[in-house]
Amino acid sequence: MPIVAVDSLSLQHFFPSPGLSSSLSPSNFIVQDFAVIMIVAAIMLIITYKLRQPMVIGYILAGMVIGPYTPPFTLIQSVETVNVFAELGIIMLLFVIGTEFPIAKLKSVSKTSVIVGIPESLGTLLIVFFIAQTLGFSFFDSIFIALAMSITSTVVTIKILEELNILRDRSSVLILGVLIIEDIIAVSALAILQSTATAGADQVSILQITYSIGIVIAFIGGILILGSKFIPNALDRVGKTNDYTLLLIVILGLAFGLSFAARALGLSVVIGAFLAGVLVAESKTAAIAKVITIPLRDVFSALFFISIGALMNISLIPLFIVPAMVLILSSFASKLLIVTGILRFRGYDYSTSLRTGLGLSSSRGEMSLIIAKGGQDIGAISSSVLPVLGVVTVVTTFMAPYVIKFGNKVKFLSNTDND
Numbered sequence: 001m002p003i004v005a006v007d008s009l010s011l012q013h014f015f016p017s018p019g020l021s022s023s024l025s026p027s028n029f030i031v032q033d034f035a036v037i038m039i040v041a042a043i044m045l046i047i048t049y050k051l052r053q054p055m056v057i058g059y060i061l062a063g064m065v066i067g068p069y070t071p072p073f074t075l076i077q078s079v080e081t082v083n084v085f086a087e088l089g090i091i092m093l094l095f096v097i098g099t100e101f102p103i104a105k106l107k108s109v110s111k112t113s114v115i116v117g118i119p120e121s122l123g124t125l126l127i128v129f130f131i132a133q134t135l136g137f138s139f140f141d142s143i144f145i146a147l148a149m150s151i152t153s154t155v156v157t158i159k160i161l162e163e164l165n166i167l168r169d170r171s172s173v174l175i176l177g178v179l180i181i182e183d184i185i186a187v188s189a190l191a192i193l194q195s196t197a198t199a200g201a202d203q204v205s206i207l208q209i210t211y212s213i214g215i216v217i218a219f220i221g222g223i224l225i226l227g228s229k230f231i232p233n234a235l236d237r238v239g240k241t242n243d244y245t246l247l248l249i250v251i252l253g254l255a256f257g258l259s260f261a262a263r264a265l266g267l268s269v270v271i272g273a274f275l276a277g278v279l280v281a282e283s284k285t286a287a288i289a290k291v292i293t294i295p296l297r298d299v300f301s302a303l304f305f306i307s308i309g310a311l312m313n314i315s316l317i318p319l320f321i322v323p324a325m326v327l328i329l330s331s332f333a334s335k336l337l338i339v340t341g342i343l344r345f346r347g348y349d350y351s352t353s354l355r356t357g358l359g360l361s362s363s364r365g366e367m368s369l370i371i372a373k374g375g376q377d378i379g380a381i382s383s384s385v386l387p388v389l390g391v392v393t394v395v396t397t398f399m400a401p402y403v404i405k406f407g408n409k410v411k412f413l414s415n416t417d418n419d
Contacts, residue, residue, distance in 0.1 A: 033081045037306055040066050040075070054156055054397050056305055056365055060390065063309020082307045089304025090370055091273040094187070095255040096297040097154065098277020099290055101180060103228060105281075113177025116342050120178065120360065121185050124150040124334040131330045135323045141385050143193060144375040148389050149331040151186045153365025154179045156397055160404050161359070171355035171407070174343070178360055186367045187274050190374050191216045191267040215265060223258065223275045232283035239285030248292050251280060268374050301366070308369050312387050320384065324391040328364075335361040351410050358407035363400035364392050 041062040048058035066075040068082075076082060125146045132142035157179065161172050195212040231254065238250050255276040262272030280289050336357040343353035372389045375381035 030078070030081050033076050033078060036066055036075045037062070037085070037303070037310075041302060041306055054159065054400075055302075056156065056397055057394055059302055059305035060309035060394055063306040064312055065309075066306075067310035067312060069312070076310060079311075082310050085303040086307035086311075086373060087269070089300045089302075089307065090373065091255060091259050091269055092293075092296055092300035093304055093366060094270045094273040094370070095277040095280075096290075096293060096301070097183065098274040099281045099286065099293070101183075101278055102281035102286070103224065103278065105180070112343075112346060113174065113181055115346070116174070116339055116356075117178040117181030118185070119342065120335060120338045121150045121182055123338045124331055127334045128327060128331050131326065132323075135326065137323075137384070138382060140375070140380045141382055144371055144381050144385055145327065145388065147186065147189055147193065148368035148371040149327055149364060149392070150335075151182050151364070151367040151371070152179060152335070152360050153363040153367065153393075153397070153400075154183060156363040156365045156400055157359060157404075160363075160401050163401075164404065164408060166408060169355075171352050171359060174352075174356045175359040178339075178356075183274075183367065186371065187268075187271050188216055188220070190371055191219075191262070191271045194268045194374055194378055194380070195266045216267065216271070219262065219265060219267060219271065220275065224278065227275070227279050228282050231279045235280065235283040235285050235289070239283070239288060244288070244292050247285065247288065251289055251293065252296075254279065270370060270374065305366075305369070308373065308386070308390060312390050317387055317391060320388045320391055324388050324395070327388070328392055328395060331364075332361045354410055355407035358403050358410075362396060362403040364389070364396045368393060 041059060044058040044062035044065070045055060048055060048061075068076050068079055128149045129142050129146035132145045133139075137145060157175065161169075161175070166172050192209070192212045195215060196209055235247070235250065235254075238247050241247075255273050258272035258276040259269040260272070263269050280286055283289070338357075339360050340353045340357035343356055344350070348356075368389050369386075372381070372386045376383075376386060
C-alpha cells in the first residue's frame with residue numbers, strides 16, 4: 001500500500017499549464033511583475049541574511065509569497081512571465097556552472113572522484129527510484145525524482161565549505177571532484193530523459209534509449225571536439241578589442257545559441273548552456289568572461305529560484321511533507337553509506353570518509369529543481385514533483401551547514417583522540 005497516492009486531477013491547479021495562463025501577453029505585465037519580484041526578493045534576502053541562512057531559501061520563499069497561488073491574492077499578473085524568467089534563469093545558471101569546468105579540469109578529476117561519483121550517483125538513483133515507486137509516484141515521476149535526489153547542490157556545498165574555511169581540506173577536495181562527476185551525469189541524464197520521456201512510458205524501448213544516448217554523446221562530442229578548436233580562439237580575438245560589451249554579447253549569443261541547438265535536437269537547453277560555459281572556460285578571456293557575467297549570473301539565478309517558488313501552491317505543500325521527508329532520509333542514507341563505504345575500502349581514514357560522505361549527502365538545490373523543471377516542460381511528470389523537490393530543497397539547504405559542521409567536528413575529535 002503506497003504511503004501517498006497523488007491524484008493528478010485534484011492537483012490540476014497546482015502547477016500551471018499554458019492553457020491555464022493569462023490570455024494576455026506577458027509583455028503587458030513584465031515590468032510590473034519584474035518590479036514585484038525584485039522588491040519582494042530584496043526583502044526576503046535581507047531577512048535570510050539576518051538569520052544567516054543561504055540565499056536560495058530566501059529566493060524560494062520570495063517566490064512563494066508573490067506566486068499566483070498564495071492567498072489572499074496574487075502579486076504576479078502573468079504566469080507566462082514567470083515561466084520565461086525560469087527558462088532564462090536555467091540557461092544562465094548552467095552556463096555559469098559550465099565556466100567552472102574547463103576541459104583540462106574535467107580531465108584532471110582524480111580517479112577516486114570517478115570511482116566514488118559514478119556508483120554513488122547511480123546507487124542513490126536506483127534506491128530513490130524504488131522508494132518513489134513505493135510512495136505511489138508514476139514511472140517517470142519516480143525517474144525524475146530519483147535523478148534530482150542523486151545530485152548534491154554544488155552552489156550550496158561550495159558556499160558552506162568556503163564559509164567554514166575548509167575548502168582545501170582533504171575531504172573537501174574529494175567532495176569537489178565528485179560534484180563535477182555528479183553535474184556531468186545530471187546534465188547528460190536530463191538530456192537523455194527528456195528525449196525519451198516524450199515517447200511515453202509504454203513506448204520507451206532499448207532502441208529509443210540507445211538513439212537518445214547517441215544523440216547526447218554526438219552533441220557533447222561535437223561541441224567539445226570541434227567547438228574547442230574554433231570558439232575559444234574566436235573569443236580571444238573578441239577579448240583583444242577590450243570592448244567588454246562586445247565580449248558579453250558574443251558570450252550570450254554562444255550560450256543561447258547552443259541552448260537553442262540542443263532544443264532543436266530534442267535535448268534539454270541545460271546541456272547546450274553548460275557546454276557553452278565549458279567552451280568559454282577554454283579561452284584566455286575566461287577570467288574576464290566570469291567577471292562580466294557575474295551580475296547576470298546573480299540576477300538570472302535569482303529569477304530561476306524565485307520562479308520555482310512562485311509556481312508552487314503553498315496550500316498544498318503539507319500533502320507532500322511526508323514523501324519529501326522519506327525521500328530526504330533515503331537519499332541521505334544512500335549517499336552517506338555508499339561514499340563512506342567506498343572511501344574506507346580504498347584506504348581512507350574514518351574521519352575523511354565520513355566527512356566526505358556527510359558533505360555529499362547534505363544538500364539538494366539548483367540541479368534538483370532544474371531537473372524537475374525539465375520534466376515539467378515536456379509534460380513528462382505530474383504536478384506533484386516540483387513541490388516535493390521544493391520542500392526537499394528548502395529542508396536540505398537549511399540543514400546542510402549543520403551537517404557539514406558536524407563532519408568538521410568529527411575531524412576535530414579524531415585529531416584530539418590521536419593526540
